[in-house]
Amino acid sequence: MSGAVTTVVQAKIFTDHTGAAAHVPVLLTENGVVGPLLDYMLRLAGRSRAWQRNLLRAVRLLLDYGVANRGSFASERELFASFVERLYGGTVGEDGCDASGLYWRPMRWTQANALLHVLAEFTAHLAQERGFFLARLGERYAPVGPRHGERDSRQSGPRAGVGQPAP
DSSP: OOSSOEEEEEEEEEOOSOEEEEEEEEEEEEEEEEHHHHHHHHHTSOOOOOHHHHHHHHHHHHHHHHHHHHSSSSSSHHHHHHHHHHHHSSSHHHHTTOTSSSSOOOHHHHHHHHHHOOOOOOOOHHIIIIISSSOSSSSSOSSSOOOTTTOOOOTSTTTTSOOOOOO
16 A cells, blocks of 8 residues: 555635635645635635644645555544554554555654644534535545535536536
């Protein structure tokens, strides 16, 4: 199994028809842009570059971990608990092998805590705004559909088609 299944690129995002663009880092998977993360980053575009890097790194690590360990956990809660353990302890066994292919070294507590903090904020936002956690890691990363009365921004609008896989 290979390690990373995600990559980060800089994107120029048009949010309306004025021609003004936001320049933000975007997380890509084999299925395209991680839309909920992009929306969250655009909403909080005034945050520091360090915050953006931490958030992207945290989500990227979680997605990579979920894909590398697909089918290993009965619930998202179990996956997340194991992910936290691997952040602190690394993924390489005492024998020097790592069947996941991630080969993560243990993180310092301060570094892991910073990543977990921004990840907790992001997942709380997802739960509140979209009603889901990081379901179906490595698969199509999008909510089932808009909540009652909301417009599905994946279908139309100025950002439609910007790195988004077709529904």
